[in-house]
Amino acid sequence: MVNVKQKSNKSLIQQLILQKQNQFTGQMLIQAPSDMQWTLHFRAGYLVWATGGKHVVRRLYRHISKQCPQIEFEMLAIRDDDDRECGWDYQVLTILLCRQSISKQDGKEIVFRLVSEVLFDILQYHQFIEFLTYDYHKFQDLSEAVTGVLTLIDVEKITLKTLGNWKAWQKANLGFFLLHLAPVLSDLKVLKRKTSPRTYKNLVKLIDGKRTLRELANVMKKEEMVVVRSLFPLIQKGLVRLVELPDLPRPQPPVKSVRTRSSDLIKNRHLIACVDDSRQIGWQLQKILKKSGYRLIKIQDPLRALFTVVESKPNLIFLDLMMPVVNGYELCTQLRRVSELHQTPIIILTSQDGIVDRVRAKLHGASGFMSKPIREEKVLSAIEKYLSSPPSTTAGSTAAIETLPPSR
Template sequence: MAHSELTVSNNLFNEFKTCTELQYNGKLNIKSLKGHQWTFYYRLGRIVWATGGTHPFRRWRRHLAQNCPQIDVDKLQLRMQDISIDYWDYRLLEILYKKQKIQREQIQTIAENTISELLFDISQQGNFTSLSCNRSQEVILETPMSFTSADMSMKHTQDLWKIWSEAGLANFSPDLAPVLRRPEQLQQLVNPSVYKNFVNLINGKHTLRDLATKMKQSVLPLSRSLLPYILKGIIELMEVADLPLLITEANNNLNPTQPKKSIAPLIACVDDSPQVCKMLEEIITSNGLRFIKIQDAVQALPTLIEHKPDLIFLDLIMPVASGYEICTQLRRISAFANTPVIILTGNDGLLDRVRAKVAGSTDFLAKPVVADRVMGIVRKYLARQTSSPVKSASNVEVCN
């Protein structure tokens, strides 16, 4: 089958090979035309960690649950500073190791499985879109706990992809979630116990990888067993958002008897256009609200984490990081799980709306920005969040 021969483009294969030959220390960044990104961390020419992709937190939870059953993921108390770095997933494993909650061997297994999973995803993406890569030494993991040979991992990935492709699954990502669309038809084809399992598990909340972990089997046989029902339209594979991180807010040691001052809601705008930022600033501040502008997409996440705005206007198309990517990252953080994220776009197409919704956006606002529409959005979503009534566009009531 042709797909199995297209696993990794020559330039990407050569890049992995070059990193090995140079005994490279640093990051190898890979990006697809569709906006997907992956990062491989190298130490002395070997891969020590990898991150990125569609569902980084789902993946982290899954591997931790699978390899460290003594850890209850939902009871972990995560701090904002631990997850605000690019390699937050590795950092959390380091913390658990230093606290003697997990063993080095468990980290090694998680690292190897994570690297294998991301190489597979890159292989699948590389069959349908072009990939670009670049090296950066801005981050070097100093104390890696696992060293993986890129050559061996790539060979293993090629074998896995060939089997996946030959099973008729080349067009289906294991990060898609199956949902039961025709239960009556399924009931006629399987016995009652199998039907009950389908109804309980095939609900659109768990990806194929999640389900395989729950059922303690490999994702390949699971996906292959579902394929006949997918082809008949009984089951549909759909995209799902990543899971949010659960963050423990730090105690600010305020005197509990001292009443807090109520301040006006803070609105953020992430847009590389100075004109758009200026227009939004004039609209927002003239209505008595606070405003912060972020024109550098790279600084968007740390700045938003620092200021914690009540509502975010987010440009869809920006250099380096798109609105999709920033929105996805925000939704991983519990502090932003319910923050309204309004996508700013000049191309209000159905595809953009669907993709932004999957990334976790709340609503859309078409450019050029107009005061009535901007304040209509603000009234709509801030009124749900705060007890302070938000009245008209020309008279927004705030507390001083």
């Protein structure tokens, strides 16, 4: 493998065309001064894959779920030894194809759209800085390169599409909107006063600060430009602001439980329920609770929460305050009306940590109040406070994590 590093003000498109002409095989590492980095994989002048930048996990799942709605987030889990040099995200797609979870045509569509998105992000980022650093890792042998089992992308075809998309954003004066940012409602009272009841209801339902602009467009089944244009006036008025979101953690394959003589060992551990439409919160709690010996049931659909909680009878409930359709206060009241849940501790999760919110939570029957972002010490402290005895644990045994996917 030969490494060549150069600092260039050549456009990305020029760099891509040059690699096609040279029938380049290897990796192009693109580095920005702010430590933002992308990696493009080539085989004989064709693009095979692109990764890096912001939100590798969110990006992959968004494109997969759009093309193949039957794929659940947990199906993206692969073993560490499956993570090859082409990157975790490409390997996930390859394994899904091998398992016949996605078709070859679906794989081609996902790769083309995802690579085009990465190129768009690089073009957009380049407008803010003068230079990008290009680091070429050239492979002398094709056997070293990614095989392109999913598809080989013609450079001119994808650059034509991506460049046309980027120029359309520039023409609409929207090129400065970074699509990995998440819209957040700033002032609900002013927003309610300045919008129609229907518009206000839709905004509160859809904009919860947990979805990026791209994810919001995906949920609304609209073009990204249409969504950004509709939000632009509200952003200018300060009623909507854009914030950074962390990427989702990579899903991990389930750990096989060690068989024990006592079949009741798992059952005797406390069961915790998490009612939150945010997949990220569910995975954070899973990571915390699993190693501490608790079972967890994750409920992302608030409309199914009441039935599922009554059916599973958890020992403690973490309940998100801001959810679409049904908010945490309403759901807490409904849960307390069930006789079997009168004494079950319910802890409200929210980023609105004010005295009024705490009082409202108590009036609706909540046992406690926990501000986001969640931290391991806060979660375990709350569980120990409200549950009389901690779960029993045995060396070598593994806690069960129960997951309830959202309805479709």
